[in-house]
Amino acid sequence: MAERNPKVVGFCCEEHGIECANLAVRSGKQYDVSVRLVRVPCTGRVDGIHILKALEDGADAVFVLGCLEKNCYYDTGSIEGRKRVDYVKSMLSQVGIEPERVEMFNASSSMAWKFSEIVSKMTDVAKRLGPIEPRGDGQ
Amino acid sequence: MKRSIQVVICRICSGAANVLDTDKLLRVASEAPYVGSAIAVDYACNTKTIAQIVEEAKDKEIDRLLVVPCSKNEVSPALFQSYKRKAKINEFLMEAVDLVSEVVLPHRDEPSKAQAKAEAKLLAAIARMAMLEPLQKGSEEMRTKNVVIIGAGVAGVEAAKRAAEAGLHTILIEKSDKEVKAPGVVMPRSRLISAKGHAGNYELTIEAGEKMEALECGAVIVASGGDWSEAKGPLVRACPEAKPLYKLAQELSSGNIPKGGVVIVDTPDPKADTTPAQDFAWEEALQCAIEIKKRESGTDVCLMFQEMRALGLAELSYKEAAELGVRFVRYDKKRPPKIDSKDKNRIVVIDSAQEQAIAIAFECLYYASIAPNPDNMAIAEALRIPMNDSGGVRRGSMQKGPIATPRPGIFVCGSAQFPRSEEMSRLEGRAAGALAAQFVSTGTVEFGGSVAEVTPEKCSACLTCVRTCPYEAPFIGVAGKAEIRLQLCQGCGMCVGICPSKAIELHNYTDDQLSAEVASYIGGDF
Numbered sequence: 001m002a003e004r005n006p007k008v009v010g011f012c013c014e015e016h017g018i019e020c021a022n023l024a025v026r027s028g029k030q031y032d033v034s035v036r037l038v039r040v041p042c043t044g045r046v047d048g049i050h051i052l053k054a055l056e057d058g059a060d061a062v063f064v065l066g067c068l069e070k071n072c073y074y075d076t077g078s079i080e081g082r083k084r085v086d087y088v089k090s091m092l093s094q095v096g097i098e099p100e101r102v103e104m105f106n107a108s109s110s111m112a113w114k115f116s117e118i119v120s121k122m123t124d125v126a127k128r129l130g131p132i133e134p135r136g137d138g139q
Numbered sequence: 140m141k142r143s144i145q146v147v148i149c150r151i152c153s154g155a156a157n158v159l160d161t162d163k164l165l166r167v168a169s170e171a172p173y174v175g176s177a178i179a180v181d182y183a184c185n186t187k188t189i190a191q192i193v194e195e196a197k198d199k200e201i202d203r204l205l206v207v208p209c210s211k212n213e214v215s216p217a218l219f220q221s222y223k224r225k226a227k228i229n230e231f232l233m234e235a236v237d238l239v240s241e242v243v244l245p246h247r248d249e250p251s252k253a254q255a256k257a258e259a260k261l262l263a264a265i266a267r268m269a270m271l272e273p274l275q276k277g278s279e280e281m282r283t284k285n286v287v288i289i290g291a292g293v294a295g296v297e298a299a300k301r302a303a304e305a306g307l308h309t310i311l312i313e314k315s316d317k318e319v320k321a322p323g324v325v326m327p328r329s330r331l332i333s334a335k336g337h338a339g340n341y342e343l344t345i346e347a348g349e350k351m352e353a354l355e356c357g358a359v360i361v362a363s364g365g366d367w368s369e370a371k372g373p374l375v376r377a378c379p380e381a382k383p384l385y386k387l388a389q390e391l392s393s394g395n396i397p398k399g400g401v402v403i404v405d406t407p408d409p410k411a412d413t414t415p416a417q418d419f420a421w422e423e424a425l426q427c428a429i430e431i432k433k434r435e436s437g438t439d440v441c442l443m444f445q446e447m448r449a450l451g452l453a454e455l456s457y458k459e460a461a462e463l464g465v466r467f468v469r470y471d472k473k474r475p476p477k478i479d480s481k482d483k484n485r486i487v488v489i490d491s492a493q494e495q496a497i498a499i500a501f502e503c504l505y506y507a508s509i510a511p512n513p514d515n516m517a518i519a520e521a522l523r524i525p526m527n528d529s530g531g532v533r534r535g536s537m538q539k540g541p542i543a544t545p546r547p548g549i550f551v552c553g554s555a556q557f558p559r560s561e562e563m564s565r566l567e568g569r570a571a572g573a574l575a576a577q578f579v580s581t582g583t584v585e586f587g588g589s590v591a592e593v594t595p596e597k598c599s600a601c602l603t604c605v606r607t608c609p610y611e612a613p614f615i616g617v618a619g620k621a622e623i624r625l626q627l628c629q630g631c632g633m634c635v636g637i638c639p640s641k642a643i644e645l646h647n648y649t650d651d652q653l654s655a656e657v658a659s660y661i662g663g664d665f
Contacts, residue, residue: 044637
């Protein structure tokens with residue numbers, strides 16, 4: 001059987017997150033092909049349901065990349081985003097899924113080096129943990 | 140709803156041809172649901188090509204456009220404009236897919252995987268595009284083109300001059316009755332009481348003397364400035380003769396030169412327990428030191444600092460001061476300078492450049508000390524803008540510019556963004572004047588588009604959105620349900636994400652649209 005490709009989804013805010021990724025690639029960084037970036041206007045828009053649906057649809061790890069908390073384009077958006085992500089993490093640990101599959105990061109649009117770190121961290125998590133195993137005890 | 144998407148792939152600019160198989164991409168796109176036409180062109184920014192694309196869109200009754208350009212921010216505006224005008228397509232049904240940044244550049248070394256990813260990305264974008272809805276923007280005339288500037292200090296006057304150069308009427312609000320040389324109207328002995336409205340149409344209430352006055356304006360500039368303060372710290376308590384730096388400047392301008400050695404410290408509290416080091420005061424300190432040295436070259440002048448931040452051209456003063464023989468001593472705040480317990484006129488400090496203790500005898504000790512304006516709190520409260528830790532008005536994200544507050548149409552410059560040096564205040568004042576002029580001179584404010592909307596049936600009036608929104612756009616209307624003020628909504632979607640009843644939707648970023656995009660993107664195997 002061929003090795004399964006890991007799947008990582010990244011919700012990036014349009015103002016800083018996606019710009020951080022763009023700067024990284026435009027300065028020559030290569031990252032893992034399994035990473036799928038999805039634009040959201042602000043990380044405050046990301047709801048728990050989006051992260052959970054992504055995991056349900058087959059993502060092995062999900063990260064949310066927002067502005068630095070003191071320099072958020074929408075002032076408090078990335079703080080709200082972090083609250084949402086923390087809530088999802090606590091929910092995941094309750095149902096027996098590793099909470100480190102979901103992570104929130106902050107970067108400004110000029111922190112290209114940080115994007116590579118984030119992506120390598122999340123692809124490592126996805127490769128290490130593999131696909132989400134349904135619990136056998138029928139709960 | 141009839142949906143027909145046109146997919147345009149720009150072969151050359153997107154650089155896709157080097158890594159990706161554009162023909163295969165086109166085939167994949169044209170087989171996707173709702174795609175009415177898929178074409179690849181050589182230059183999507185070429186006028187002839189645009190005309191050709193628009194013709195095709197008209198022939199095939201296309202109502203939405205997906206373009207794969209060189210980068211999201213560099214789509215030819217002409218393409219979108221001609222689509223809007225000639226093919227009568229709603230501007231919210233046109234999007235760019237940034238295959239270059241997301242696929243071509245980061246995965247150059249794995250062409251086969253990159254191809255699979257590009258196809259998945261394109262299909263995800265098509266899935267999202269098929270669900271978008273046409274939106275309309277509203278616009279509103281500005282009732283006046285006034286710019287109100289709060290504070291007639293260095294920054295405020297400079298802002299008024301710059302805005303007046305752009306042909307705008309400026310109104311300066313000054314709390315004291317000092318003489319102000321500035322264009323436009325100056326209101327002495329007045330202060331801001333409250334503010335209503337939104338960008339472009341603010342209604343301010345001003346207390347002028349004993350009367351209350353209502354004032355309409357398009358933009359507000361906060362230039363409340365700072366105050367020289369006589370804040371005391373441990374260093375100053377140990378040496379009661381120490382004076383704040385502005386007294387030295389006053390003495391020098393009236394022609395008195397201090398006798399004997401002069402020491403200038405950057406803060407009254409070198410341990411920084413209460414007052415942070417006043418880095419910004421170095422320009423003034425350097426000027427004073429040079430002045431003393433020039434008039435009386437025999438005087439010993441010593442500047443004691445944690446970090447010298449002589450910005451811009453002030454670097455030249457730094458050099459000049461060093462050439463004139465001013466002594467610079469750098470200290471660490473963990474090892475603060477102390478007054479010698481035996482001799483009141485000696486200061487002992489560990490110079491961090493040489494790592495050894497030195498004692499400097501002095502006759503006069505000065506310390507830099509500026510306090511934020513105590514009125515900042517009232518101003519920020521009235522205008523509903525946030526404050527920073529040091530008691531100034533906080534600017535918004537750096538991407539909106541260094542002098543913009545989170546609220547559109549309100550700018551902050553000079554020491555109001557505590558702390559700033561005089562030169563910096565002047566520059567920021569000019570910038571604020573120019574930006575306010577740019578904002579107001581359009582004469583109209585646009586709003587709406589991709590903004591939040593409440594479904595009243597689902598709303599339980601729990602006030603969560605009201606508390607969360609940094610722009611105060613949601614409010615509880617007369618029907619007891621949340622409503623969104625379109626003019627204030629910036630379209631961030633924070634209220635949408637947090638609403639426990641899922642009663643709010645952000646147009647074109649709805650849950651369904653986002654989930655469809657994610658599901659389609661995850662579906663690809665690469």
